């Protein structure tokens with residue numbers, strides 16, 4: 342079975358990689374992931390908040406001198422730790438290491454991507470986790486900032502750049518097109534938004550880190566299908582991948598790669614091996630011999646039942662439910 346794929350400029354033996362989380366940061370766990378067959382790793386994020394107040398951070402467009410090297414003197418402890426981790430990981434494993442930069446503003450902090458590159462990262466995943474609360478802020482401004490961040494990184498880096506996107510975008514195909522034009526190499530669909538839990542009767546919002554479940558996958562599959570073969574960035578599904586068959590579904594919709602996190606937390610790093618076996622079994626069951634032969638079969642432009650991904654599906658679903666309720670009532 343030929344599981345090879347190309348994602349973010351990287352030739353990978355198969356498409357299932359550990360997504361961003363602290364799992365990939367520890368060299369011992371990273372080695373276990375590699376031994377189980379992980380084709381690449383995404384590190385946990387370096388957050389804009391960790392860099393704020395530092396000499397290189399701010400809300401103005403990135404300008405001026407860039408961090409020359411990974412040992413830059415004026416980096417404080419947290420980012421230094423992060424660059425040390427990249428360096429340690431690159432020595433611990435032979436697979437590509439994707440560093441993750443997480444923030445919201447097109448500010449000087451983006452220049453830390455340069456230091457990530459200097460420390461040995463093979464690619465950068467930019468996670469723009471923005472919760473828009475300002476009444477006067479328009480979606481156009483938010484999207485323009487995102488495109489400008491990619492543009493900034495693209496001009497400063499030689500390594501590929503992926504963007505991990507929010508699902509809450511009104512016109513995703515248009516944004517994806519602009520990101521591609523700005524030089525974005527891949528889109529990771531999607532970020533998960535962690536919602537506060539409201540405790541009762543104290544009415545206290547609390548933080549909860551909830552693992553995902555398979556129910557989150559279909560949203561990703563739909564948008565992968567809609568974007569596939571129509572926008573220039575590669576596509577990677579992240580969220581709700583619980584089995585090798587899920588990975589096959591993502592590839593069928595047009596994904597070049599898939600990321601898993603929850604499944605690895607629940608079952609351990611060795612689970613990658615099982616996911617790969619399941620992916621092979623899924624292809625065999627469909628009488629397919631390669632990932633390339635599967636990719637995009639359910640892309641919107643190719644899908645025999647194109648309407649499954651668009652409004653017609655919604656209309657028919659609700660209509661048939663109404664009809665059967667009426668039949669049941671009579």
Ligand SMILES: Cc1cc2nc3c(=O)[nH]c(=O)nc-3n(C[C@H](O)[C@H](O)[C@H](O)COP(=O)(O)O)c2cc1C
Pocket residue numbers: 360361362363384385386441443468505531532533550551552553554579580581582600601602603604606
């Ligand atoms: C414990 C934990 C830590 C995470 N850390 C990060 C992170 O640092 N940066 C990031 O972009 N996503 C992070 N994520 C989100 C995951 O990369 C992923 O988007 C999400 O868990 C959905 O994938 P899954 O369904 O396979 O878990 C984290 C998720 C978990 C559960």
